[in-house]
Amino acid sequence: MSEAIAMLPTDARPLLIVEHLTMRFGGLVAIDDVSFAAGDGEITAIIGPNGAGKTTVFNCLTGFYKPTVGRLTLNRPDGQFLLEQMEGFRIPQLAGVARTFQNIRLFPGMSVLENLIVAQHNKLMRASGFTFAGLLGLPVYRNAERKAVELARYWLDRVNLIEQADWEAGNLPYGGQRRLEIARAMCTEPVLLCLDEPAAGLNPRESAELNELLLSIKAEQKIGLLLIEHDMSVVMGISDHIVVLDYGRKIADGTPEEIRNDPTVIRAYLGEEEEEALPPEVAQDLENLTKSD
Amino acid sequence: MEYFVQQLINGLTLGSIYGLIAIGYTMVYGIIGMINFAHGDIYMIGAFLSVITFLVLGTIGFTFIPLALIIMLLISVVLTAAYGWTVERIAYRPLRGSFRLAPLISAIGMSIFLQNYVQLLQGARNKPLQPIISGGVVLMEKDGLTAYMSYLQMVIIVLTIVLMAAFSYLIAKTSLGRAQRACEQDRKMASLLGVNVDRTISLTFVIGAALAAVAGLMVTLYYGVIDFFIGFLAGIKAFTAAVLGGIGSITGAMLGGVLIGLIEAFWSAYFSVEYKDLAAFSVLVLVLIFRPTGLLGKPEIEKV
Structure with missing residues (x-):
């Protein structure tokens, strides 16, 4: 070494x-x-x-x-x-370890915000008690989800995509998709x-x-x-x-x-x-x- | 009019059952791009498990019907989900990296296996079940014709609506649902974001099997008789429903299920009962010819 x-x-x-x-x-x-x-x-x-x-x-x-x-x-x-x-x-x-791709690999059918929430899957999965709390909408999950959205919002702000948060990711212009991919990678912390x-x-x-x-x-x-x-x-x-x-x-x-x-x-x-x-x-x-x- | 309303109710009941099964087909197709031909047999297993549970409850002298139904539902759902998980684990996961047709063949094999397995263990004869929920209300009456809705039909329709709502919520809002949609679009990428893809796929099978188990219980209660072969026809019809609605689309599967149920009910009522299956499958042919993506499906874009 x-x-x-x-x-x-x-x-x-x-x-x-x-x-x-x-x-x-x-x-x-x-x-x-x-x-x-x-x-x-x-x-x-x-x-x-x-x-x-x-x-x-x-x-x-x-x-x-x-x-x-x-x-x-x-x-x-x-x-x-x-x-x-x-x-x-x-x-x-x-x-x-997070990565982005030369040929962009977003989830084109999901919204810009959702792309960033998926990146926080593990945190949310734990908070949702492996879906049961999430399904019942328990406060534990709600809080975790709010925090996830906050983090996503922070990164959207950083890459100037906050206005497009509800767009389908596939509809973003090329430069935006590149920035979103970086934001998504950063959301995995x-x-x-x-x-x-x-x-x-x-x-x-x-x-x-x-x-x-x-x-x-x-x-x-x-x-x-x-x-x-x-x-x-x-x-x-x-x-x-x-x-x-x-x-x-x-x-x-x-x-x-x-x-x-x-x-x-x-x-x-x-x-x-x-x-x-x-x-x-x-x-x-x-x-x-x-x-x- | 009364006759029409009656058929509408019958069709909706049948359609609810098809819809619940169809969700399993469409979800699995969405996430791993294969048709799980063993899904109909998973539903048959669900039906058998509920009959067995009921008989066991009866033997130990448990006769409080509402609670018995809930126990039947729970046991059948849990055990059928375990079957769904096992089938995925032993018949599909080892073939994941293989060519596209391999899991399909494996699914057909699994379907045949499950049928024979139940036939061996439970015998080939019909399994009857006495009516558990009886009674109903007359909605309309005129000239001796009545539109009658049994309590059982109400239970089926209401339970289906509740389950479908819960399920849509799960897909749209929970983190499991998001992971499922992410895996649907790009499995490799989902894994790079820390999504456990194998587990997500397993859970998809578990959820599909659980919904099929509910459908199995409903059919048992509704028709009062099951055998080891019911999975075949119901499975193919639910598959037709999923294709009609647009395979891969969950709302499509629900809609397709209801439509197939209605088509079958009205065809039997106004044309001939013997040819009701013909009507349902003609729909499959017509959809495949004129609108291969189904009612709500999106055309598949080839990835370059």
């Missing part, structure tokens, strides 16, 4: 420790012996070209996949959780929030708002954020720590300054001795990577 912690470039308390994570699908090695740590109260970005295995890391963390090899430790002040051994639904319930390309498809103004939101979540909630992002202005602007993956391997790990000047990273984005023109998005990334400072 100390090995991965030693890699933490900042002096934050390690919240998530990934050790020797390997994920194979048949003959394909999606992640190959990746170790890194993510600090508590920090934004850790995972970057890398397409197909580098970033989302697979998230899928292992949130119980979608069982890693072939490796240990994923969530190091909470009140105890340690080995994520790779937990049942999927217990990861958000007990360990407190996580200690680690994993965001899979939260800026994808947002215009520059929305993207700037997102940066602010993420920074304020980090500052106020004191939780760790793990971020997959292609938009280098977001990555360089807000992260404390960057992990770079390429072809399933970790090729660099450090602070934004270190990453920006790392020759291996630049080579991974450029490709070695590649004659043909770069795909436009990679060229864009590269440009941002080198110029933003």
Whole structure:
């Protein structure tokens, strides 16, 4: 474990420790012996070209996949959780890991508010005495439900969706759906929030708002954020720590300054001795990577 | 007019029973996208359990009817719910990751198993039950024709309304209901929010079976005779009701149940009793041809 912690470039308390994570699908090695740590109260970005295995890391963390090899430790002040051994639904319930998706996964047929209430299912389920108190409308459940609505309202306010609380989630504009997904993840009251390309498809103004939101979540909630992002202005602007993956391997790990000047990273984005023109998005990334400072 | 009102009452009574069973089909379809063909047999088990409970109560000399009915209801609901849970646990959950047709075949197998299981244990003969609730009121009378509503019919209709209201409340307002709706839309995502998906699915089966048990008790009281095969026809009719209302929609199942009950009652009254099943199933065919999503169903949008 100390090995991965030693890699933490900042002096934050390690919240998530990934050790020797390997994920194979048949003959394909999606992640190959990746170790890194993510600090508590920090934004850790995972970057890398397409197909580098970033989302697979998230899928292992949130119980979608069982890693072939490796240990994923969530190091909470009140105890340690080995994520790779937990049942999927217990990861958000007990360990407190929440995530959002690259392609948004809201409950489109439920109202915006209900999306946030579902996220507080476990609290409410306990308060409702596993439905009986809820069915009878007992005060215990009413109180719990009121608190749940308050928390939901707080987050709706934070993401500017309070006016749309009664809309069907599927009818929100794209940017709103992205923000709602973050609000919903926060309603599970996580200690680690994993965001899979939260800026994808947002215009520059929305993207700037997102940066602010993420920074304020980090500052106020004191939780760790793990971020997959292609938009280098977001990555360089807000992260404390960057992990770079390429072809399933970790090729660099450090602070934004270190990453920006790392020759291996630049080579991974450029490709070695590649004659043909770069795909436009990679060229864009590269440009941002080198110029933003 | 009196004749019409009489058929309306009969139809509503029958429709209540179908509606209660149909909810079980539609809920299970909504949450895991399969037709639980064993659901009709779960209802049959509910009917048997209430008869057995009644006979046991009679043997030990318990004759206070209202309390006896409540005990019958409770025991039948609890034990039938346990059957529902077990069926899901052993026949469907192991197949959850499998191809779509697998749980369907398993359901048919379960249905055949339950029928034979009851036939073996209880015998193939009809089980009669003496009328427990008798009497009623004459609503209208004219030219020797009467519209009569028995107390039993009142009990059935009122109990159904109460159960359906409670059930709609459960789905709309409680955290279990919300979890069920969430699982319906995206099971993986629900699990990522800490919803125990397997338990939610189990509870769906338990609730469906409990409602079917109530229907089983009602049918036992209403017709006074049951056998191990009643689940088949009632199950298929309730399934028709669920499709008519729009499978996956709970209000649809209630509405569909009542409509099928009414169609059957009026067909028997004005055309022929022999062909009442034909009428009900013709509705299924017509609905599937002209409005496959049912009355209240939403068209299914393929996820890309």
